[in-house]
Amino acid sequence: MTPQYDHRAIEEKWMERWKEQGAYLSVQDPDRPKKYVLVMYPYPSGPAHMGHVANYSLGDVLVRYYWRTGYTVLNPMGYDAFGLPAENAAISEGSHPATWTRDNIELISLDLKRLGYAYDWSREISTCDPEYYRWTQWFFLKMYEMGLAYKGDAEANWCPSCGTVLANEQVLPDGSCERCRAVVQKKWLNQWFFKITQYADALLDDMELLEDWPERVLTMQRNWIGKSHGAQVDFTLESTGEIIRVYTTRPDTLYGVTFFLLAPEHPLVDRLVEGDAARREEVAAFRERVGGVSSFERTAQGAEKDGVFLGDYVVNPVNGERVPVYTANFVLIEYGTGAVMAVPAHDQRDFEFARKYDIPVRIVIQPPDGELSPDGMTEAYEATGTMVNSGDFDGIPSDLGFEDVCDLLESRGWGERAVNYRLRDWLVSRQRYWGAPIPIIYCDSCGTVPVPEEDLPVLLPEDLDVRRDGRSPLPLEKSFYEVECPRCGVEARRETDTMDTFVDSSWYYFRFVSPHDDDGPFDVEDAAYWMPVDQYIGGIEHAILHLMYSRFFTKVIYDLGLIDFKEPFSRLLCQGMIIMDGAKMSKSKGNVVTPGDYIDRLGADTLRLYILFLGPPELSKDWNDQGVEGARRFLSRVWRMVQERYVALLSQGEFASGVDEPRHRAMRSLTHRTIKNVTRDIEEFAFNTAVSFIMELVNGIYHYTSDGDVDRDVLGEAVEAAVNLLAPFTPFICEELWQALGKHGSVHQHPWPAFDEELARPEEITLVVQVNGKVRDRIAVPSDISEAEMEAKALACENARKFIALKEVRKVIVVPGKLVNIVV
RNA sequence: GCCGAAGUGGCGGAAUGGUAGACGCGCUGGUCUCAAAAACCAGUGGGGUUAGUCCCCGUGCCGGUUCGAGUCCGGCCUUCGGCACCA
Structure with a gap:
């Protein structure tokens, strides 16, 4: 043993020795209970950063602790290796996404090894490895078979200068492209979706099983799914007699409808103004304002209400009233039916619109305290109350009226109870190069044909140049897209879009149980042994997307009959961020500190210890x-x-x-x-x-x-x-x-x-003596002292007596082993 | 605007309704040394003080419950995160 603590020699020595000994391989052991500990795998964008150290150190303490308390532990590591940063880096540095990614995997894996994390490195995976994305593609095919993958039109973020669709995260808050700063447009494109909405209720209901998840994550997911209860109501268009259906969460306000709204994109808008040149122009100008260039402003906070009267009326089924039809900027085509019954007295948005366009406001709910009048209102009254101006329903509490109106609608065939979700289907196509190719072939005679399972993987050609303008080279690469139709053999065209990288990460925790399995995405028996993940650890930034997509995938895998559990992560811990001088570490702020420097100078042990000592895991921690x-x-x-x-x-x-x-x-x-x-x-x-x-x-x-x-x-x-x-x-x-x-x-x-x-148990404890709740003395006493003795000692001590003086002792409270409070 | 988390020394942070400030950083003093560093030991919320194993004040603000509140309840303020025209 050297007199001085030489971290370098010690850490190098044990890093080598543990590696030689295969010290951290996971083995199934029938004699011990298992623990599957998983920390979210990193995106390899360079060497490790402090956030990684915080996360992985946390997981490592648990793993080493579980080992020593009788568990057999699975603790794997891998890389989320497909993604846009690799393409951007390749473009700006003139390298190739594959090279850039694999170089970075080298860098970060060396850091992880130097930090002494006890991973079973024999299970290392990379999502850009064909042996991995082969199974990502397999899941796509399964989804397709199950009717869960479909192609449909979607309004996507389109950057005209890059010539590609962008993910929402790649659009800056001001609506410009992250990379070239051009204004991003909304463009309707034919895209692949996963039907996650089919699982909306399961995702909601199974939250009951997630007892050991942070409440805030569950709340965020609940809000994201956004389930609401209400009714669908059929209004009749005056001019043609056709039915327009709306969704409302407030059927109890149905008698307060004074106008009717259509989303700007609603197909009816064009038809209604067809014969009227002036209105057609007005609508065109309106669309130019709201949708043409940037729809970000339209949905930005506090945006001005804007709309156009379409010259037609609808009839309200419950009272036969005719109300005018408008198109309005704040109505969304993708939510509900794209048409809205407007009740200005009881909906703030409708109220603002009505005031601007001078539309009458009719009160149909009176609050419990005080009486509203249409002229006196400065904002909508959205709470419950007593129904008025509502025909037979007058005088009924609005929450009961909700049910009564629904009954009326259903008995007359005017509508029905309905639920709605904010959650939409998951758009998985990306017009990107560095991702898993979507395993689909388009044939002129057979239509859309899935790639046969035995032809997987659809290899991503790695010898292509990434074009300077950022567009994917795949649609230009004949050797990639020219294929024979697997059904009829004639010349066909391969899908050139790749999958969202969130697809890769939605099932990687399954792959770890049998990372080298050639027969399926994972071995069913190995999964039965190791899964579900007992402890999942990761950043709060993944509270919604990654965690919900993974829950969705697990439910699909359950429906495929491969597993018998419905939730992948039993227990979840969300780490806070590492900040410095009160701000998130970032290159632009110049406040980045790199783990590698500290490992060299002070040692991995020091770095691990410090970061764990800094504060509770779930709060953000200030680096010092x-x-x-x-x-x-x-x-x-x-x-x-x-x-x-x-x-x-x-x-x-x-x-x-x-x-x-x-x-x-x-x-x-x-x-x-x-x-x-x-x-x-x-x-x-x-x-x-x-x-x-x-x-x-x-x-x-x-x-x-x-x-x-x-x-x-x-x-x-x-x-x-x-x-x-x-x-x-x-x-x-x-x-x-x-x-x-x-x-x-x-x-x-x-x-x-x-x-x-x-x-x-200590032999001696400190007995605290209080008089009227204030500490007046501390006496050392044996820890096994009785309550009576405690009281006696307290009453006898000089300091307490001083404060009791001549006053009468009214009450004595004794907390065993702790304190005595004398009340005078 | 809505939802969530958090406000405690110079700093990071401790405290099942029971000694507020554990532990660490920083700072001050001492030991060692020619000296410094390192190390070790001690002190360190503010104010007062007859200098006492003393007193008063103190956990964002205002009230309340309780023998006793950083902790529970009600009402505010601030900061940070998420969502944001979802009918």
Whole structure:
């Protein structure tokens, strides 16, 4: 053992040795329960960053802890390796997405290895590997067979200068293209979708199974799905007599309809103004304003209401009234039916529209307190109340009226109860190169033909030039798109769109259970053994998309009959961000610190320890450079503790014996209390306080060995516990110290230390004496003191007496083992 | 606007309704040294003080419940995240 803590030598040595020993391979073991711990795999855009360290260190503590408490553990790692950044980097750096991606995988995997994470590297996967995306394509085919993948028209973000569709995330808040800053347009394109809406209710209802998910994530998903209850109502167009159906969540306000709205894209709009040149022009100008160039402003906050009267009327089924039909900017074609009954008195948007275009406002709900009048209103009244101006329903509470009106609609055939969702189908096509090709062939005579399973994978040609303008080279590559129709053999054309990378990541946790399986996406029995993931860890930024897509995929896989569970992640922990000086680390702010630098200078153990000590996992954590030095100082202190305070004493043989004496007993008590506290805190993910307790133990050992006799066994127990407890946090130094303590085998395979409840209880406690709730004295007493004795001691102590003085003691409250409050 | 989280020393953060500020950073003093660094030891919320194992104040603000509130309840303020015309 060297006198100085040499992190470089230790970490290099154990990194090599663990690798040689295959120390962290996962094995199925019928004698032990299993844990599948998974931290969201990274997108390889360069070396590891601090967010990775925070996430993966957290998972690693759990894995090492589970190992030592009797579990067999699956802890894999892989790369989310398809995606747009690779293409952009390739364009700006003149490289190739494949090269760029694989180079970055090298960089980040080296960092992950240097950080000592206990992954089973034999299970490493990359989503850009044909052996992986072959099965991504297989899932697409299954979805197609099940009717869950379909091609339909969608309004997509189109960048005219890049000539491609953009994902929503690639459009900046001002509606411009992330890469070229051109104004993004909405364009109707024929695209592939996954029918996630078919699973909307399952996604909602199965949240019951997710007891160990953060409530905020469930709330976000619930809002995203946006299920609402209401009714569909049929209005009749006056001119032609045709039915226009609307969806409303407020059938109780049906008598308050004073106008009617169509989305600008609604096909009826053109027909209504067909014969009227002036109106046609008005509509054209309106469309130019709302949809033509950028529809971002239209949906931006507080946008001005805008619309055009279409010259026609509809008839309200419940009261026979005719109301004018408008088209309006705030009506969305994709939600409900694209047509809206407008009730200005009780809907804020309708209210604003009515005021602008001078449309009457009719009150049909009166609030419980006070009376509204149409002229006096400055905003819509959207809450419940008593129905008025509503025919036979007058006087009924509106929440009951909701049901009564629905009954009326259903009995007369005017409409019916209905539910609606905000969730829309998942658009999975991307006009991109660096992604998994969609396994579809278009044939002039057979139509849309899926690629036969045995022809998978549809290989993404990796020898293509990525064009400078950012467009995918696939539609220009004859050798790629020219194929024979698998059905009739004539010349056909291959789909040249690739899949959204969220498809890749929606099932990667299944692949880990059998990463080399050639017969299917995963081995059913291996999945039955390892799945579901017991503990999933990742950033809160994936609260909706990745986590919901994965839940959707799992339900599809369930319906395919491959698994018998419906939710992939039993327990979820969402990490906060690492920030610096109050801001997210980013290159533009120049406040990026790189893990690699710290590993070199201070060691991986120091970095891991510091980042775990920084604060509770779910909150964001402020990086502080001086704090890292502190973590390093602590590890040096642990190093010297073992060397100077234990190993050196052993060789000198300077020991007393006296286990039962108070100072020895106090040391043992601290040791056992620390084991208890650290164990509990790891179970609760309170890693920052777990580290604090270990620090206190180390401080205690320094005191114990500084100021009196030392018992060999008492000291040995304490030092051993410290190394044991610290091992999941800082695996390298602890493995080295374990050897220095003369132990055989790896500390990471050593059973987790047990504690003695009796010893963990301190012999002496501090009795707090309060008078009227204010602390007046503290008395050291034995921990097994009775309540009566506590009261007696409290009443007798001088400081308390001073405050009691001549007043009468009215009440004494005794909290066993803690405090006495004297009320006067 | 709606939903969610959070406001505690100079800083990161601890506190099953029961000693507010554990642990760490920083700072101050001491030991060691020719000196410095490192290390070790001690101190460190603010104010007062007869200097006492003393007193007062103190967890964003205002009220309430309780013997006792950072913690529970009601009402505000601020910050951060998510969603945002979803009928």
